Amino acid sequence: MASEVAGTAVPQAPRQLLARGAHPVRAFVVRRVATGLLTLLVVSILIFFATNILPGNVAVVVLGKNATPEHVQRLDAALHINGSVVSRYFRWLGDALQGNFGRSAVAEAEGRSNSSVSGTIGDPLRNSFALAIITTLLLIPLTMVLGSLAGIRAGRRLDHAISLPALVLSGLPEFVTGTLLIYVFFNLLHWLPPVALLSPGESPLSNPEALVLPVLTLLAVAVGAGVRQVRAGMAEVLQQDYVQFARLNGISERKVLSRYALRNALAPSVQIIAQNLQYLVGGIIIVESVFAYPGIGTYLVNAVTSRDVIAVQAASVILAALYILINLLADLIVVFLVPKLRTGMS
Amino acid sequence: MSTVAIGPGSARPRRRPLRAVTSDWGGRIGLTLLILIVALAVLGPAFAPHSTTVPVGIPGEGSNGSAALGLDFLGRDVLSRVLSGGRSTLLLAAAATGLTYLVGITIGLVAGYVRSIADPLLMRTVDIFLSFPALLVMLLFVTAFGGGRGVLVGAAALVLFPGVARIVRTATLEVSTRGYVEAAIARGERTFAVLTREILPNILTPIIADLGIRFSWSIILIASVNYLGLGLKPPTADWGLMISENREIISTNPMALLAPALILAILIIAVNLTGDAYLRQRGRSGSGR
Numbered sequence: 001m002a003s004e005v006a007g008t009a010v011p012q013a014p015r016q017l018l019a020r021g022a023h024p025v026r027a028f029v030v031r032r033v034a035t036g037l038l039t040l041l042v043v044s045i046l047i048f049f050a051t052n053i054l055p056g057n058v059a060v061v062v063l064g065k066n067a068t069p070e071h072v073q074r075l076d077a078a079l080h081i082n083g084s085v086v087s088r089y090f091r092w093l094g095d096a097l098q099g100n101f102g103r104s105a106v107a108e109a110e111g112r113s114n115s116s117v118s119g120t121i122g123d124p125l126r127n128s129f130a131l132a133i134i135t136t137l138l139l140i141p142l143t144m145v146l147g148s149l150a151g152i153r154a155g156r157r158l159d160h161a162i163s164l165p166a167l168v169l170s171g172l173p174e175f176v177t178g179t180l181l182i183y184v185f186f187n188l189l190h191w192l193p194p195v196a197l198l199s200p201g202e203s204p205l206s207n208p209e210a211l212v213l214p215v216l217t218l219l220a221v222a223v224g225a226g227v228r229q230v231r232a233g234m235a236e237v238l239q240q241d242y243v244q245f246a247r248l249n250g251i252s253e254r255k256v257l258s259r260y261a262l263r264n265a266l267a268p269s270v271q272i273i274a275q276n277l278q279y280l281v282g283g284i285i286i287v288e289s290v291f292a293y294p295g296i297g298t299y300l301v302n303a304v305t306s307r308d309v310i311a312v313q314a315a316s317v318i319l320a321a322l323y324i325l326i327n328l329l330a331d332l333i334v335v336f337l338v339p340k341l342r343t344g345m346s
Numbered sequence: 347m348s349t350v351a352i353g354p355g356s357a358r359p360r361r362r363p364l365r366a367v368t369s370d371w372g373g374r375i376g377l378t379l380l381i382l383i384v385a386l387a388v389l390g391p392a393f394a395p396h397s398t399t400v401p402v403g404i405p406g407e408g409s410n411g412s413a414a415l416g417l418d419f420l421g422r423d424v425l426s427r428v429l430s431g432g433r434s435t436l437l438l439a440a441a442a443t444g445l446t447y448l449v450g451i452t453i454g455l456v457a458g459y460v461r462s463i464a465d466p467l468l469m470r471t472v473d474i475f476l477s478f479p480a481l482l483v484m485l486l487f488v489t490a491f492g493g494g495r496g497v498l499v500g501a502a503a504l505v506l507f508p509g510v511a512r513i514v515r516t517a518t519l520e521v522s523t524r525g526y527v528e529a530a531i532a533r534g535e536r537t538f539a540v541l542t543r544e545i546l547p548n549i550l551t552p553i554i555a556d557l558g559i560r561f562s563w564s565i566i567l568i569a570s571v572n573y574l575g576l577g578l579k580p581p582t583a584d585w586g587l588m589i590s591e592n593r594e595i596i597s598t599n600p601m602a603l604l605a606p607a608l609i610l611a612i613l614i615i616a617v618n619l620t621g622d623a624y625l626r627q628r629g630r631s632g633s634g635r
Contacts, residue, residue, distance in 0.1 A: 182596065
């Protein structure tokens with residue numbers, strides 16, 4: 001099967017290139033980026049209208065009992081929420097493209113001096129990135145190594161020792177895993193703090209101990225899901241004809257794995273890693289809440305709780321954009337990694 | 347396969363989902379645990395020793411003679427609240443799964459059978475929904491409509507229906523070209539009858555194979571929103587909500603968090619084991635969430 005594809009793909013590529021005139025990889029990249037941008041546009045429309053469905057006025061909701069008509073009018077003007085929904089969307093989109101997400105309705109109502117969403121969302125974003133990057137740096141090698149090991153030893157004891165915990169952990173919601181981890185590492189062992197609080201402006205790296213449990217919680221779910229997929233891919237590759245053929249040729253098992261199997265199992269793994277990173281975008285919302293970590297997830301949950309629509313819009317668009325971006329990058333990386341795919345792109 | 351199939355379903359042997367699940371150990375264990383937890387959630391409230399809303403002692407007190415699991419952050423009996431807290435989770439998740447399948451099957455059938463403009467239109471809509479993080483959709487829904495029961499069910503279904511629609515569409519595309527469908531069309535059957543009596547019974551296997559994943563996702567999504575305090579409102583006894591309510595007293599009575607967390611964990615593992623057992627026996631899994 002695989003040798004067939006490889007055999008027919010090579011002579012076809014130049015012919016296709018000549019016939020189409022344009023470079024297929026470049027055409028693919030352009031088309032894929034355009035699709036990504038279009039998706040983001042549609043998503044931004046959905047987010048904006050979803051947060052504007054409620055018949056009530058933002059100002060009235062936020063001001064609550066203090067809502068005199070005069071107050072509401074002043075807040076409306078400060079937040080630029082006059083006019084029709086459509087005209088507001090375009091004004092919001094234009095501002096957002098320049099990095100201005102408007103002002104937090106709650107901060108404005110409370111008369112805080114720093115009410116700009118762009119100003120207050122920076123720190124949470126940075127904290128979340130720190131958490132996500134540390135998690136990713138551990139996630140990728142762990143997923144690949146554990147998944148490959150389980151795949152190579154499919155059906156044996158090592159496979160079961162890896163696959164069973166992976167199956168259990170990948171299914172559990174983050175707040176359950178996080179709670180159980182807090183119980184073990186805080187209540188029973190007294191090793192780690194149960195929360196990852198930061199004072200405003202403090203760097204998340206200044207207190208690495210507090211990050212251990214949030215990172216472990218994210219890893220438990222993401223690695224669990226990834227390992228199962230990498231294992232399946234590896235086990236499949238090892239049954240291909242060319243691997244059997246390499247073995248029959250007397251090539252050492254180590255070389256068979258490193259030169260034939262691993263390389264071909266790598267391409268689908270990029271998609272698996274991308275799915276895991278996409279998972280992190282959503283998973284971080286819950287994990288930050290479990291550990292009271294001041295990131296973008298906590299910011300979003302607080303905004304939803306206080307019905308701060310403008311802050312909800314900003315955080316949602318940023319998270320959705322990251323989600324789409326990860327997907328886009330994964331598609332591009334796969335095409336550059338696996339020349340075979342380029343022929344099937346027309 | 348035969349082109350002279352006489353009636354709906356006669357071309358294939360009858361499928362028994364239950365037998366597929368109980369044919370291996372994973373499925374048996376999963377199904378047993380699932381039945382136990384459903385029984386606990388349904389019958390539990392009748393066995394609750396105390397009220398779920400009235401405090402009976404000092405907040406955060408550990409287990410003692412009258413309260414086996416201790417008291418929660420307001421001094422209410424944890425055991426009684428755990429016994430009563432499963433109904434909401436299971437009912438809402440079941441309703442969400444039902445709605446997911448209603449919408450997903452309808453859209454998938456129409457897209458796969460009617461084709462023409464409906465197919466690309468419906469499938470692009472599905473693609474858009476898949477480009478949101480699941481929890482974000484839930485939170486946006488809650489922002490727009492508040493955290494009522496109907497909203498939780500609707501939001502979870504909105505997150506989950508695209509996967510079902512895709513699976514149903516693929517299966518419908520395949521089955522539509524079969525002889526018994528063409529025969530039904532030739533007999534002059536109405537489109538609705540063709541869809542519900544010829545196609546639907548023959549694509550049930552991939553649909554049921556997917557049920558476990560959707561149900562466990564429904565539980566996770568709804569419990570997560572409740573955990574964040576954006577769903578069901580206190581003083582409702584709900585496993586997800588209980589875990590976050592009692593965070594403050596984890597040092598004095600960890601059972602107030604552990605009991606609902608463990609029971610949710612067992613519930614989800616049981617659903618996954620049951621679903622996986624069916625999957626191993628019948629066909630392959632669908633894609634996406």
